[in-house]
Amino acid sequence: MPINIPKELPATEELRHEKIFVMDEDRARSQDIRPLNILIVNLMPEKERTELQLLRLLGNTPLQVNISFLRMKTHEAKNTSKSHLDTFYETFGEVKDRRFDGMIITGAPIEHLEFEEVDYWDELTEIMEWSKSNVTSVLNICWGAQASLYYHYGINKYPLPKKLSGIYQHRVSDQTINLVRGFEDIFNAPHSRYTAVSMEDIEKDPRLLLLSSSEEAGAFIILSKDEKHIMVTGHLEYDADTLAEEYARDLSKGLDISIPENYFPNNDVNQHPLNTWRSHTHLLFSNWLNYYVYQQTPYQWD
Structure with missing residues (x-):
């Protein structure tokens, strides 16, 4: 089944090229079906790239999904045009009276800051608090996962x-x-971060389950026992070349950065990296939509 996304969203052409079934709002209205309503809180700087990465995953299930994008009103985006944000994004004030079956909070390259130092922290905590009664299940990615663990637990x-x-x-x-x-x-699975969360703290919290971890990367997939919150500390949604582009960007900034581990073939930056995590990425998103959103959300919100 398709994802329903706003008309003229730049990601649409690429999704159709990848044979992902995309439906615009006009056609979706003609179908007598209860779609899932998913809110994406996109905190990543290159928002259009993140849109494409997430939409291809949400569009690869048998479920019809309506997508809404949320931006932070208290933060000025520097890498995405104002026209794009004004056209395709809403603010919290515009969605707070609605209910959503699922929500995704993305990562953000702000790990050097304490949570309370982030300029939109108060707004984000208001959204996370609101989600307790207005969203069936929340999938939190990388910094979003760390923020969720900090705020809720x-x-x-x-x-x-x-x-x-x-x-x-x-x-x-x-x-x-x-x-x-x-x-x-x-x-x-890919990781790209300067901070981590304690596996010991997660394992001793009776409200949480540590479902997956790595000897090198630590805690990875965490599930709250009430199944309301899912925290993924890495970036399964990344494309094959995303880490390479981040590495080149960090080098251009003059940062003392190491080559991404276990990534370039033969550790040669001139060779194209392969995506060895794609199938598990699709599986995680389809499992989330099926078991934690579709099978749990009410057919009609009160």
């Missing part, structure tokens, strides 16, 4: 000695949990 991040960047192997702790149903015992 009091688990803070801590700085790493150097940037964690590369592709790392992860193990699944419990194959019976629906979120990781169908996962291999060992699978790859």
Whole structure:
């Protein structure tokens, strides 16, 4: 089934090129079906790229999905045009009276800041508080996962000695949990961050389940026992070349940065990296939409 996205969204052409079924708002209105309504809180600087990465995953399930994009009113985006934001994004004040079946909070390259130092922290905490009664399930990615763990469970991040960047192997702790149903015992996933959360803090919190971790990258997939919150500390949604572009960007800034680990073939930056995590990315998103959104959300909100 298709994803329903705003007309003229730049990602539409690429999604159709990839044979992902896209439906615009006019056609969607003609279908007698209860679609899932998903709100994407896009905190990433290159918002159009993140839109494409997430939409191709949300459009690869049997469910019809309506997508809404949310931006921070208290933050001025520097890498996305104002016209794009004005056309395709809403603010919290414009959506707070609505209910959503699912919500995604993306990462953000602001790990050097304490949470309270982030200029839109108060606005984001208002959204996270609102989600408790207005969203069925929330999927939090990278910094968004750290923010969720901090706000909802009091688990803070801590700085790493150097940037964690590369592709790392992860193990699944419990194959019976629906979120990781169908996962291999060992699978790859990208990480790109300067901070981490304590596995010990997660494991001792009775409200949380640590479903997947890595010896090198630490805690990866965390599920709240009430199944309301899912925290993914890496970037399964990344394209094959995303880490390469981040590495080139960091070098151009003069940062003392290491080559992403386990990423370039033969560790040669002139060779094109391969996507070795794609199938598990699609599986995670389809499991989330099926088991934690579609099967849990009310057909009609009160």
